[in-house]
Amino acid sequence: MLSVDEARARILAGLQPTGLEQLMLDAAVGRVTARPVPARLSNPPADISAMDGYAVRAVDTAIGARLAVAGTAPAGHPFTGRVEAGTCVRLFTGSLMPDGADTVLIQENATRDGDRVTVHESVAAGRHIRRMGQDFAAGDAVLPAGRRLGARDIGVAAAANHPWIACHRRPVIALLATGDEIALPGEPIPPGGIANSNSPMLAAVVRAAGGEPLVLPPARDRIEAIAASLDGLRCDMLVTIGGASVGDYDLVQAGLGARGFAMDFWKIAMRPGKPLMHGRIGDTPVLGLPGNPVSALVCAVLFLLPAIARLSGDSIAQPEIEAARLGAPVPRNDHRADHLRASLSRDADGMHLVVPFERQDSGMLRRLALSEALVLRAPQAPALEPGDQVGIIRLDRLGL
Structure with missing residues (x-):
């Protein structure tokens, strides 16, 4: 089985950004x-005043000096003359600096009486001016x-x-859920059936990541039905949901194979989400997610979000990992990377405090909805106690 990092790298290696649009x-x-x-x-396109005041020559700003007001230049209405010795021009923030002036005497340091201004504080050349191209x-x-x-x-x-x-362009992500047991939310649920939570949830994931979800009608557990779902399909990535394992009714691989699917890998050393599949049908990348909703969401965080980012032209390679302190003990991990659903708060030092839920059953969607973070546990990671540091992926930061 591949590691999470190796699987993600192989998925991203085969993706190219979508074309551009204006x-x-x-x-x-x-x-x-x-x-x-x-x-x-x-920007600015010319030298402009950074303050309300007067455009002056610095040599004319001795304390007590009286300057003649030669004109007024509001922003957008430049003064067309020149600031000569012993004169000034009334300016406002954003006003174009007139010829001859080399500094701005701010209005707080001057008193105006009619057409004369008295200087109360000398000002050096270049003060309170935003130079042309100062920003860019x-x-x-x-x-x-x-x-x-x-x-x-x-x-x-x-x-x-x-x-x-x-x-x-926003990448179009086609979502194909499979299974005889799934029904659309709101429809009557037959005996042994369940509401299809995966398609709406993953469509929301795609939208949050900047993609365009294309939700296909669920395919029944028949090879020909799965294959027929692909006829005429145009998308930037196909995401199948469920049916990728090895049970008698896990027929996704065979259904895709009828349309030329080439497998890259299957199975990841992770929990939840071991039966992850990746390959291509022609030029279209395919990501096969587990049918368990919690597993599907965790795999979407780890693999689908980076894939959408890469298709969108973003260089993101993995979700951001932050540091947190444990608020409860966790046991030693086995050979699979674990992703524990957890609540998140702050400790007395202001650091993230994360508490994994006691039950980590991958069928508990309400528990998933209450989760604010995934606690990352490497294969064979040792047991940890409260206060030990761990890496987390914050689900709220992902818009999920």
């Missing part, structure tokens, strides 16, 4: 840039390729005079 700024948040964003102008110069790459855009990035792109940004 998006308006307000539609680009959360998307990943497909190429660098160069500034189309400098025309031609600078204000955003790199591969950056997931937040509100601050949208702001800098707008300041660089871009109304559109080239981003990677």
Whole structure:
């Protein structure tokens, strides 16, 4: 069986980012840039005042000096003349610095009486001026390729005079649940049946990661039904749910095989989620998740989220791992990496305090919903006591 890290590396190695599309700024948040964003102008585009006050020559600002006000220059309305000896121009934050001035006398350090200003504090040359290109110069790459855009990035792109940004297209992730026993939520549940919690849950995972879920009708436990579900399918990744083990009714491998599935690997040394499958049908990558909902969600965190990130153009290779202290003992681990569902709080020192739930049954969805973190336990990890440090993956940080 493969380790979690090796399996994830093999999945990501076969993925390429989706093509690009041009998006308006307000539609680009959360998307990943497909190429660098160069500034189309400098910011500021010229020397401007950083404060309300007066544009002056520093040599004219001896304490007690009286300067003639030659004009007023609100932001967006530059003064067209020149600041000569013994004169000043009224400015406001963002006003263009007029020719001849080399500093700003802030209004708190001056008194105006009619068309005269009295200086109360001398000011050195260059004070309270934002220089042209101080933030960035025309031609600078204000955003790199591969950056997931937040509100601050949208702001800098707008300041660089871009109304559109080239981003990677949202990857389409097809979700195919299998099994005779599953019914759509809200439908009558037949004897021996269960509500299909996996498809809605994993669709939410895909959306939270920036992908576009394509939820296919569940396929029944017949090879031909599974194979037929793939006819005409167009997606960036196919995710099957359930039926990938070796039971008499675990027919996903055979159903995919009828459409040319090439297996890369099957089975991971992990808990929950051992029967994970990966391969390709032509150019389409396939990820086969366990049918147990808790196992499916844990595998989605470890493998599907990084895959969606890679398809989206992001360089993320694995979920962020943070440090926490245990609030309860945990026993020695066996040969499989374990991922314990746990609650999360803060201890007296402000550090994360994590308490694994006593029961870790992988069929307990409500317990999963109450979990705030996964505690990572390496194969053969020793027993730990309260206060010992562990690595965790915070589910709230993932939007899950």
